[in-house]
Amino acid sequence: MTAIVNQEQAEAWNGWEGRLWADRPDRYNGMMEAFDAPLFAAADIRDGHAVLDVGCGTGLTTRISAKKAGSGHALGIDLSAPQLERARLDAAAEGITNIAFEQGDAQVHPFGGPGFDVVVSRGGVMFFADLVAAFTHLREAMAPDGRLAFVGPRSGDVDSAYARATAALAPYLREPSPAARGMGSLLASERITEVLTAAGFRDIDISPVDAEMGFGADIRDATDFVFSMAPIRHNLRDVDAASVAILRDRVREALGEFETPRGVRIPGGVWMVTAGR
Numbered sequence: 001m002t003a004i005v006n007q008e009q010a011e012a013w014n015g016w017e018g019r020l021w022a023d024r025p026d027r028y029n030g031m032m033e034a035f036d037a038p039l040f041a042a043a044d045i046r047d048g049h050a051v052l053d054v055g056c057g058t059g060l061t062t063r064i065s066a067k068k069a070g071s072g073h074a075l076g077i078d079l080s081a082p083q084l085e086r087a088r089l090d091a092a093a094e095g096i097t098n099i100a101f102e103q104g105d106a107q108v109h110p111f112g113g114p115g116f117d118v119v120v121s122r123g124g125v126m127f128f129a130d131l132v133a134a135f136t137h138l139r140e141a142m143a144p145d146g147r148l149a150f151v152g153p154r155s156g157d158v159d160s161a162y163a164r165a166t167a168a169l170a171p172y173l174r175e176p177s178p179a180a181r182g183m184g185s186l187l188a189s190e191r192i193t194e195v196l197t198a199a200g201f202r203d204i205d206i207s208p209v210d211a212e213m214g215f216g217a218d219i220r221d222a223t224d225f226v227f228s229m230a231p232i233r234h235n236l237r238d239v240d241a242a243s244v245a246i247l248r249d250r251v252r253e254a255l256g257e258f259e260t261p262r263g264v265r266i267p268g269g270v271w272m273v274t275a276g277r
Contacts, residue, residue, distance in 0.1 A: 004105045006079070006129040012178035013080035017230045022082035025058035025090070027225055032122060034211035035151050035270055039122060040064060042274050043149035048072045049117040052141065054106045054150070055079075055124010059087025059099075065120060066091075066099040072117070076101045077109060078124070107134035111141040121150035127182035135199035139277055146277040148201065151270040154208060155187045161267040162213075165258060168250035169232060177234035192273055201275035209272045212265035215255070222264035223252040 004010045012018070021028055039061070045051055047070035053062040056076030066074035076099070078084055084101050091099050102109070107128050119138055128134035138148070156163060163170070176183065186192050189206045196204050216222030226232060227248060236244055258266045 003108050004079070005108055006105050006127065009127050009129075009179065009182065010079045010105070012181075013078070014082065015178070017177060017179040018080035018082040020228070020230055022058060022080070022086045024228070025060065025086060027228075029058070029060045030214040031225075033214060035122065035209060036061070036064065038209050038211075038272055039120065039149060039151050040068065042272055043118050043120045044147065045069055045072075045118050045120075050115055050143070051075070052077065052111070052116040052119045052138070053124075054119060054121040054138065055127065056084075056087060056101065057122075057124070058083045059090055059101060061120060061122045062087065062099060062101065063091055063094060063096055065118075066096050069098060071098075073098045073100070075099075075116075077104050077106050079103065079105060107137055109137075114141060114143055114146075116142045117146055119146065119148045119150075123150075123152055125150050126152050126184075126186045128185075131185060131195045132198045135195055135201065139200050142277045144277060148196075148273070148275045148277075150273050151209070152186045152192075152273065153183060154269045154271055156269075161258065165254050165266055166226060166251060167254060168247050169235075172235050172239065172247075173231065174235060177230040180231050186271075189271060192271065196273075196275050201277065203274075203276040205274045207272045208269055210267060210269045213268040214262075215258070215264040215266055217263045219252050219255040219259050219264055222255050222258075223248055226251060226255075 045068040049069045049072040051065040051069050051074040053076040056062045056078045059076050062074050062076035084103055087101050216225050258264050
C-alpha cells in the first residue's frame with residue numbers, strides 16, 4: 001500500500017467495520033442499488049474509457065464501470081484490504097479482465113499522471129482527510145476532458161423515513177462508528193460546490209435523487225440488517241441484551257410501514273454530483 005494520510009479511516013476500514021462490509025456486500029449493495037442507474041447515467045462511461053472508482057469497497061461499481069468501458073479499463077481504489085480481497089474474488093468469478101484494484105489513499109495515491117476519462121464514486125469521496133487536496137489530486141489524474149460523477153448523502157430531517165423506522169435507536173446513537181466519521185463532510189450542496197471549485201473543477205452540477213433503498217426481504221430480515229450495521233453495533237456495544245431485545249421489537253414494528261411485496265423499501269435521498277476537469 002502506498003502513502004496514507006488518512007490514518008484514522010485506514011485503521012477503521014481495515015478493522016472490524018471493513019470486514020463487516022466485505023462479508024456482506026450483497027446487503028450494502030442492495031441498499032444502494034437504486035442509485036446505481038442514476039450514477040452511471042451521469043458518469044456516461046463509454047467504450048474505451050479509462051475509469052477510476054474512488055472508495056470502491058467490494059468493487060460492484062468498479063465491475064459495472066469495467067463492463068461499460070468495454071475495450072477500456074477500470075481501476076478501483078480503496079483503503080480497505082478486506083473489501084478489496086472480496087472485490088478481486090468477485091471480479092475473477094465474473095470473468096472480468098479489464099479491471100484492477102489497488103489499496104491506497106486516493107488523496108495522495110500516485111495514479112501516474114492525467115488519463116482517467118471518468119472518475120466515479122458511490123459515496124467514497126466523503127471520507128478524505130483534506131477534501132480540497134483530495135479532489136485537486138483526482139482532477140489532476142483525469143484526462144483534459146475528464147468527467148467526475150459521484151453520489152453522496154443528503155441531510156435527513158427528523159421526520160425522514162429512515163428516522164421514523166429507527167426512532168427507537170435515536171437516544172443511543174451518540175457518536176459515529178470509527179469508519180463513519182467522515183460521512184457528514186459533504187452533506188450541504190453549498191459545501192460540495194465550495195470544495196470542487198477550490199479544487200479547480202468546472203461545470204459543477206448538483207441534483208437531488210430520491211429512491212427506495214432495499215433493507216431486507218421482510219421486516220425480520222430488515223431488522224437483522226439494521227442491527228448489524230456498524231454505527232448501530234458501535235453504539236449498542238455496552239447496552240444489555242434485554243434492552244437490545246426491546247429495541248429490536250420496536251424497530252421491527254416500525255419497519256412494518258415500509259414492507260412491500262418487493263421487501264422492506266425505505267425512501268432515501270442522495271446528491272448526484274457531476275463536474276468537468
